[in-house]
Amino acid sequence: MKNIVLFLVAAIAIFFGIAGFAGAEQSKIQSMNVQTLKSGMDKSEKITLIDGGSILACMDAKIPGALCLPCDSEKEASFFPSVSKENKIVFYSGLQPLDPDCALISSALSAGVKGVYRLEGGLAEWRKKGLPVVSEKRTPRVAAHAIQVKQLPDWQKAAKNPLLIDVRSPKTFAAGHLEGAVNFPLSRLHLQYADIPLDRTLLIVDDDGRAGLLAASYLARKGFLNVQRLQGGMAAYQRGTK
C-alpha cells in the first residue's frame, strides 16, 4: 500500500513537472516570419501588431495597422489584459534592435496571451519582401554629416562645445558607452529633447548607424543647428577599438 501511494505521488509530481515545463515553454516568445504574418493578416486572423521600437521611428514608418508602443512604455503594460488571450501579438522594431527584455513582451506573457511572437527581421524584412509601410508622421531627413570612429578624437577636439547623444536604450547604454556621452533613448527623444542644450555641437551615437539619421533629423527639425552622427554607431566603435 505504501509503495502504491509513493508511486502515485511520484506520478503526480512528474505529471505536474512536465505540465509546468510545458507551460514554461508556452510562456516564451516565439518567432514568426514575414510570410506567416502577411498570410495571417490577409486571412483576417486576430493579430495585434506592435512596433516596440520608438514612437519616432514608428510614426516615420510602420507596418500598416501596427501600434506604436515602445518597449519601455510601462504605462502601456495595462494594455494587454484588454487584449483577447486568443489574439496573436507580434512584436517588431524598425531602426533599432527589439529589446530582448522588453517590458511589454513580459506584460503580454504574464497577461496569459498564448501567442506572443517576435517578427523575424523586423520592419527591414517586411520592406524587403516589397510589402507596404505607412508613415503617419514622417521626419524629413537632413544632411547630418557622419563622423568615422577613427576621426572621433580629432572631432572632439575641433568641434565647438561637443556633446555625445547616445540614443540607445538605457540598458545598452548602462552596459557601456563613450566617455562623456549622455543617454537620450530614441524611444523618449520626443519627450526629452528639450533637455539638450541648443548651443552644443551634437554627435548622435546609436547601436549600428541605422537610427542616427532619424534622431539627427528630428533634432535638426527641433532647432539644433549642428547635429552629426557617428558612422556605424557603437558597433563600429567597438570594431574599431578592438
Place this chain on the structure above:
Amino acid sequence: MSKILFRTIFMLAALWVAWIPTQAGAQAQTLKCQTCHSDSAFVDLFAASVHGNNACTSCHTGIDDIARHSSGDKKSNPVQCSACHKEIAASFKKDVHAMVQNMTCVDCHQKIHTITKSEKPEKIAVQERCVRCHNPEDFALMGHGKAVAAGNADSATCSDCHSLHAMTSYDAASGKEKAMQREAYTLRCKSCHADQGIADRNDLSTAVADTYDQTYHGKVLQVGDSERVAGCADCHTGHNTLKADDPHSALNPVHLYTSCKTCHKTMHQRFVSFEAHPNAVKGRSYRSLHVAEVFMIILLAGVFAFFWLHTFLWWRRAYLDKCCKRKAGFIEDTLAPECREVKQIQRFNVTERVMHVMLILSFFTLVGTGFPIKYSETAWAKVLVNLWGGPHMASIFHRIAALVLCALFFYTLWLSIRFLFPKWRFRGWIGRLFGPDSLFPNMKDLRDIKGMFLWFFSKGSMPKFDRWTYWEKFDFLAVFWGMLAIGLSGFMLWFPGQFSYVVPGWVINIATIVHSEEAFLAAVFIFTVHFFNNHIVPNKFPLEPNIFTGRYTLEAMREERPLEYERMVAEGKLESMKREGPGLGAQLFASVFGLGSLVLGLLLLGLIFWAVLFY
C-alpha cells in the same frame, strides 16, 4: 506619299493646337498660385528650375477649390514624384535609403522648387551630393573619389558602384546577405577593372581582375561560395582603394597584417607575403611562381607525352592482334561471366580490394568537388557543385575525401614497410625492394619499356612480366608523389594561416599552382592512361574486373604475367593461390561499380577537356 505627308502635318498641327491651351492653362494656373506663394523660390527660381515648365498643380494635386485652399481648409494631396519619375520611383523602393532609412526623394533633392541641373560633370555632382551625409574620408578624398574630383571620367563615382536609385539593402548581420553583397560588389569592381579601354586610358592592367579569378578567393567566389572567401572590398576595405605604396592604403605593408588578419585569425606576420593577384607568367616579378608553373608544365607534358604515346601504340598493336585472332577464330565473342566452377588465381586480397574501392570513391569525390573550383568559370562548375548540395557542402566532401585518401596513403606506407621488413627483419631488405614482388622500379623495368616499344612496332615479342608491370609500378609510385604534392599543398590551402608559422605566404601561392596542376595530372592520367592500360586495352575491354573480384584465370596469368606464373610453379606456390571463381554477387559488383566508375571518369574527362578547350 503626299497623302502620308499630309496626314503627318495634320497630326503635328493638331498636337500643337492641343498643346497651346494646355500650356496657357498651366501658366495661368501658376500665376494664380503665385499671387499668394510669391516667394522667389516659387516664382523666379522655380521658373528657372528643372521643373520650371510644370504648373504648380502638376505636383500639388487635389486643389479644386482655391477659396478653401486659401483659407487653409483644403491642402493639396501629398506630392508623388513617382507620377512622372516612374522608373526611378520603382527602383528607389528597393534602395537601401528607402528600405532602411525610409528616405524619400526630397531628402536628397532638397529645395525642390529651385533645383537646377548641376553645371559640374554628373560624376562630381553625385559625389558632392552623397558626401553631404556620408563621410568623405575614405572615398571622396582618396582613390576613386579623388580621381573623380580631378575630372577623370573613367573613375568610379558613388553611383557607379552603388547605383543612383537602386542601391541594394544588405543585412550585415546575415552571412548570406553579406555574401551576396560581396559577390555583387566584386562583379561591379571587375566590370571596370577588366575593361581594356579603361585600363589603357588610365595606365592600369586588367590582370588584377584576371589574376584574382585564378586565386582560391576568386574561384570559390565564382562558384557561389562568397560567404567564405575575400572579395575585392574585403582587402581593399571598401572605399580605400589606394595603391599599396600609399601610407593610407589598407594594403600598405604597415597595415597589411591587420588587413589579412580580419579573416585569417590565426596567422604569422610572414603570411603577408602571400600574393593576392599572382601572375605566374610575369617571371621576373614572381620568380618562384614562375619556376613552379614551368616545373609543373614540364612534368605534365613529360608524363602525358610518354604515356599517351605508349597508350596509343599499345592500343594499335593490341587492336591489330585481336583482329587477327578473331579472324582466325581464336576469340569467341561472348560477354558471359566466368564460370564459378573454374579455379582462378588470387591476385588481390580483400584488404587490397577494399582499399582500391575506397581509393576510387575518394578520388571521384575529390575530382567532382575540386574541378568545379579549378574551372570555376565554366558553365558546368556551378551545376556540378550544386549536385553536392552547394559549394560549402562540396568543400566538406572534398576535405573528407582528402582525409580518406591520406588514411589510405599512410596505411599503404605501413604495408610497404611491413613488406620490406617482415616481422622487423631488416636483413635482405634490398633484395625485397628490387625483387619481383616489389612495386619499386628496377632495371628489368627499363628493359621492359624498351621491349614494349619494340613490340609496338613488331620488332620483337611482348616482354614477359612478373607480378608487377612497369606501368603498374608507375601508378603506385605516382600516388606517393601525388600525395606529397597534392596532399601537402591541399593542407596548406586548407590551413593557410597556420602554415604561415612554418612557411612564408608566397609558398601558399605555389601550393595553389601545385595543387591545381597536380590534380589535373592525376585526373587526366587516371581517366586516360590508367583506364586504357587496365580496362580499355582491346584484350580487356570493357573492364578488367580482377581488382574488384580479386581473381583471374590461370590462362590470363600465364599470358599477362608469365614470369610470375613460372616463379610460382618453380616455388610450388601456385596451388596455394588457386581459389573458387568469383561468385555472381562479386561479378555483378565488379561490373556495376567498375563500369560505372569508367563511365563517370570518362564523363569527367569530357568536362575537363571542355574547360581546357573552350575557356
